[in-house]
Amino acid sequence: MGGLWRPGWRWIAFWGERCSRLGPSFGAAERVEPFLRLGCSGTRSAVTGLRRLGTWKRPSRARDPAEQPGRRLKSTNPFTRAQEEDWRRRNKTVLTYVAAAAVGMLGASYAAVPLYRLYCQTTGLGGSAVAGHASDQIENMVPVKDRIIKVTFNADVHASLQWNFRPQQTEIYVVPGETALAFYKAKNPTDKPVIGISTYNVVPFEAGQYFNKIQCFCFEEQRLNPQEEVDMPVFFYIDPEFAEDPRMVNVDLITLSYTFFEAKEGHKLPVPGYN
């Protein structure tokens, strides 16, 4: 038989000699050796140790099956052979840890996506929605009277939508913490009912996280009958924390811009927010 396949048996014999016990053959020495060593300690029998072999999973063993048939040890001296065995075992342990770390890194990179989202929501960085803004906050907020902000309004319509859509006031002066009302007007000059859906935009982007709309007409389909003209109100406020943000010191003008699109069958406008 090839020398590569025989060493397993030799090692079992070797260990058996050392512990003055003989264990049945179970394949490669690496698998059996720790259990025989258990037996060598004298507190447990080799049988118990080997019984454990069937039930106890050693994942590190399963990872490198290529090594199982047994590699030839370099040394022939029994003392250095033990040392080499020890090194091999340690190498395998290190390899296991490194592999586990790599898998852990991969998992962490996948977990980072929802975690970052959560982080952004709690701290409000990057203009994302700040969670925890309840309606009772509106009740208790105090207007910051010395900080006047001009809010201008813009109205846009997608090319395929034939509505006349415009704001009914050019600007409004508000202070943070004060609720304000603004109006847009939309008219359907065609002879067919048209359904539109709108989205909005706030510039500057950083101020957008402080711009809270209590109620408006966006993200829901609005149907206009032929030749119909309606008023579309927007009820909003600017968060009082706006006045305390150092990045907003130079912001005196906020532009609210609405754009209407035609709502087609089966076409879904992406509704914002992570809920």
Added chain:
Amino acid sequence: MSTAMNFGSKSFQPRPPDKGSFPLDHFGECQRFKEKFLRCLRESGFENASCRKQSKEYLECRMERQLMAREPLEKLGFGDLTDGQSEARSPF
């Protein structure tokens, strides 16, 4: 939504409104109140603070006509205006 594809630049994230969408006032039931509010705005130089009473009346009109979910006005930020309401309602 920002269409600039630069990585790491701040982009705007639109948020849905807190209380949803206003139903459309197809019959113009609250148009009078809206006109009053806009007239007040024009007269005061588009200052919101001076026209809050009119905006409150507009929202009350909407609530009465089922065009808006009924809510106590304090929750809409009109707490300072509702104190005087119970004592003297100006007839018009």
